[in-house]
Amino acid sequence: MVKMSGAQALVEALKQQNVEVIFGIVGGAIIPLHDVLRDSGIRHILTRHEQCAAHAADGYARASGRPGVCMATSGPGATNLVTGIANAYLDSSPVISFTGQVNTFSAISSYMIGRDAFQEADIIGITTPITKYNCQVKKASEIPKTVRLAFHLATTGRPGPTLIDLPKNVQTEVDEMEFSDNVEVRGYKPKTEPHPIQVKKAVKLLIEAKRPIVLAGGGVIISNASPELLELAELLMMPVSTTFMGKGCFPENHPLSLGDVGMHGTCAANKLILEADVLLAVGTRFSDRTTGTLDQFCPDAKIIHIDIDAAEIGKNVEVDVPIVADAKETLRVIRQLLVHQLKQRENSPWFNRVKELKEQFQSEMDPGDCDLKPPLLLKELRKILPANAILTTEVGQNQMWAALHFETYKPRTFISSGGLGTMGFGFPAALGAKVACPGCAVVDIAGDGSFRMTEQELACSVTEKIPVTVIVLNNSMLGMVAQWQRLFYDRRYSAVELGSSPDFVKLAEAYGAQGVRVGSLREFSEAMKKALKSEVTTVIDVPISPEENVFPMVPAGKGLKDTISG
Amino acid sequence: MSKEQNHIISTIVEHKPGVLYMVSNMFRRRGFNIESISVGSTEQSDLARMTITVNGDERTVEQVVKQLNKLIDVIKVSRLDPANIVTRELALIKVRAIDTKVRSDVINYADIFRARVVDVSSESLMVEITGTSDKINAFLDLMKPFGVKEVARTGITALSRGVKSVKIE
Numbered sequence: 001m002v003k004m005s006g007a008q009a010l011v012e013a014l015k016q017q018n019v020e021v022i023f024g025i026v027g028g029a030i031i032p033l034h035d036v037l038r039d040s041g042i043r044h045i046l047t048r049h050e051q052c053a054a055h056a057a058d059g060y061a062r063a064s065g066r067p068g069v070c071m072a073t074s075g076p077g078a079t080n081l082v083t084g085i086a087n088a089y090l091d092s093s094p095v096i097s098f099t100g101q102v103n104t105f106s107a108i109s110s111y112m113i114g115r116d117a118f119q120e121a122d123i124i125g126i127t128t129p130i131t132k133y134n135c136q137v138k139k140a141s142e143i144p145k146t147v148r149l150a151f152h153l154a155t156t157g158r159p160g161p162t163l164i165d166l167p168k169n170v171q172t173e174v175d176e177m178e179f180s181d182n183v184e185v186r187g188y189k190p191k192t193e194p195h196p197i198q199v200k201k202a203v204k205l206l207i208e209a210k211r212p213i214v215l216a217g218g219g220v221i222i223s224n225a226s227p228e229l230l231e232l233a234e235l236l237m238m239p240v241s242t243t244f245m246g247k248g249c250f251p252e253n254h255p256l257s258l259g260d261v262g263m264h265g266t267c268a269a270n271k272l273i274l275e276a277d278v279l280l281a282v283g284t285r286f287s288d289r290t291t292g293t294l295d296q297f298c299p300d301a302k303i304i305h306i307d308i309d310a311a312e313i314g315k316n317v318e319v320d321v322p323i324v325a326d327a328k329e330t331l332r333v334i335r336q337l338l339v340h341q342l343k344q345r346e347n348s349p350w351f352n353r354v355k356e357l358k359e360q361f362q363s364e365m366d367p368g369d370c371d372l373k374p375p376l377l378l379k380e381l382r383k384i385l386p387a388n389a390i391l392t393t394e395v396g397q398n399q400m401w402a403a404l405h406f407e408t409y410k411p412r413t414f415i416s417s418g419g420l421g422t423m424g425f426g427f428p429a430a431l432g433a434k435v436a437c438p439g440c441a442v443v444d445i446a447g448d449g450s451f452r453m454t455e456q457e458l459a460c461s462v463t464e465k466i467p468v469t470v471i472v473l474n475n476s477m478l479g480m481v482a483q484w485q486r487l488f489y490d491r492r493y494s495a496v497e498l499g500s501s502p503d504f505v506k507l508a509e510a511y512g513a514q515g516v517r518v519g520s521l522r523e524f525s526e527a528m529k530k531a532l533k534s535e536v537t538t539v540i541d542v543p544i545s546p547e548e549n550v551f552p553m554v555p556a557g558k559g560l561k562d563t564i565s566g
Numbered sequence: 567m568s569k570e571q572n573h574i575i576s577t578i579v580e581h582k583p584g585v586l587y588m589v590s591n592m593f594r595r596r597g598f599n600i601e602s603i604s605v606g607s608t609e610q611s612d613l614a615r616m617t618i619t620v621n622g623d624e625r626t627v628e629q630v631v632k633q634l635n636k637l638i639d640v641i642k643v644s645r646l647d648p649a650n651i652v653t654r655e656l657a658l659i660k661v662r663a664i665d666t667k668v669r670s671d672v673i674n675y676a677d678i679f680r681a682r683v684v685d686v687s688s689e690s691l692m693v694e695i696t697g698t699s700d701k702i703n704a705f706l707d708l709m710k711p712f713g714v715k716e717v718a719r720t721g722i723t724a725l726s727r728g729v730k731s732v733k734i735e
Binding site for chain 2: 188
């Protein structure tokens with residue numbers, strides 16, 4: 001037992017969790033915590049908006065595989081975190097938020113919970129549906145235990161955001177503190193070992209399959225199961241498609257890689273998945289953006305579904321073999337059983353079909369030689385960046401171009417807002433990723449609409465010395481909505497024209513960052529190489545045609561067979 | 567798709583503030599319908615039992631159980647087998663009863679249903695009735711012609727029959 005204040009106990013508990021960095025903004029109700037943090041040795045990165053603190057913590061978590069921590073004051077500080085928390089929730093990212101709160105009790109004023117005090121918001125009520133767990137600490141002595149619990153829950157099983165709300169008087173209350181490693185949660189025991197009977201069924205299906213295919217989701221990345229997936233796919237000569245969240249879990253230059261399935265999946269993946277007789281789905285929740293209309297999704301395939309979250313099994317798609325377990329462990333066990341039962345497969349008719357379709361659609365994916373089309377730019381970017389470089393994206397056309405045309409080779413090197421689709425995520429996430437991996441080049445593929453939503457973090461990147469590169473594919477449009485209006489609303493543009501403001505070069509310079517505008521692929525290439533060597537963040541403004549569309553595309557409400565290739 | 571019907575789910579949860587909100591919020595957010603919910607303490611002081619009646623088809627109820635299991639403060643979820651449970655509900659019913667004929671009718675019906683008159687005023691009687699929901703519905707139908715002024719029902723609470731029990735360490 002040690003005697004200390006709640007704020008001191010919190011910082012001590014964070015150190016026990018090996019927290020090195022916190023993203024956040026200070027405010028009245030969290031001053032006691034920041035007072036202790038000042039001399040703690042933990043780096044506090046002052047973002048310019050709390051939403052970006054949460055996104056940066058998210059980017060940090062996804063790039064490193066370690067939990068990301070963010071902090072905000074009560075009321076508006078806490079509510080500003082909400083978009084970032086919801087984003088982390090939908091993409092299963094371990095983001096841990098700490099929020100200040102007004103006093104639980106005050107003998108001298110009405111600055112207390114339940115009295116509608118200054119900057120009071122019910123952040124527990126607000127974040128209950130978007131956190132894996134949240135908790136308001138009522139007594140300082142509960143802080144060490146609660147912090148352990150928040151980290152344990154955020155990082156185990158299916159990861160997700162957690163939040164701890166800290167009333168100001170609890171931060172200053174001095175009490176005896178007990179620190180241990182013990183975490184007890186009666187209602188939480190994630191199952192990681194696959195059930196042997198289900199595994200046997202899966203193995204049997206895979207051996208008998210003529211046209212097996214993998215659909216690998218974000219769960220493969222989260223459980224670090226990429227090596228196991230690669231070994232299994234090569235053993236069975238089984239093509240691998242990924243969901244948007246799974247991008248990077250399988251090297252996209254591998255002959256068995258098909259790229260993404262879904263609304264903006266590749267033609268080859270969207271076609272082949274419908275021809276499969278066995279679908280091995282790993283760590284995916286069968287999102288509507290992946291499956292298209294459900295009644296046309298894999299009609300002839302037996303489906304094996306591996307997921308650590310039992311509630312995902314049968315939620316959207318009925319499956320034949322459900323396996324509730326960790327992806328890495330399950331893939332390892334399946335492969336082990338298969339190795340004993342069959343020889344290395346050679347080029348089967350199915351693999352030839354895979355090759356044939358990949359080649360057939362290669363030409364459609366070929367951007368041609370028009371100078372500054374986004375696909376070409378992304379292919380050029382791939383040539384410039386090393387394999388371990390991290391790409392983040394905003395949301396919209398920029399994101400889908402990046403998914404389709406930027407080959408990703410390693411897990412955790414493609415970071416994007418998949419579930420919530422949060423415009424403005426990419427830039428703060430890039431900052432978080434750069435802090436987590438200072439040795440890696442980090443590039444945010446942005447659109448002009450998205451970048452404006454969190455562009456103020458240029459100030460954070462400059463003052464905190466976190467150099468990244470932002471490539472603004474600038475069509476002066478909210479491009480994805482404009483594309484839908486062109487294709488499905490008879491070109492009736494409504495509320496999508498952004499005009500030519502601001503000048504992104506001057507904007508970058510105003511923040512003390514570098515800005516450059518490029519008009520050709522050669523200029524882009526030079527600017528990009530220079531940006532990689534720069535000690536400050538570079539914004540590369542790339543004017544593109546507002547008429548540009550992203551293809552392939554499956555129209556909303558249609559099935560994968562209705563993929564439009566352009 | 568299987569047909570929609572009522573299912574009774576019994577859950578053991580942490581007995582602490584916010585848990586009822588967490589559970590009911592999950593139902594709202596996922597679009598599941600709660601027919602009734604009753605909450606009370608158990609044989610262990612730090613645990614509460616929530617008995618939830620849900621209307622839906624088989625697949626929906628399966629999802630409800632899984633989503634409940636996902637909540638950290640929900641410790642145990644079991645679907646009760648309708649063939650092997652005791653269910654009870656309590657209702658307080660205030661009936662308009664001015665003349666003596668009506669009063670004696672209400673008291674007679676209450677006797678037949680093993681209900682009790684628990685409050686009397688010059689214009690009304692209050693009846694307490696316990697039983698299955700069907701029994702309470704039947705009694706309420708009988709009371710309607712007299713004029714039902716107010717009803718308060720607890721919702722269903724239930725336990726499995728026999729020695730089987732849920733113990734939480």
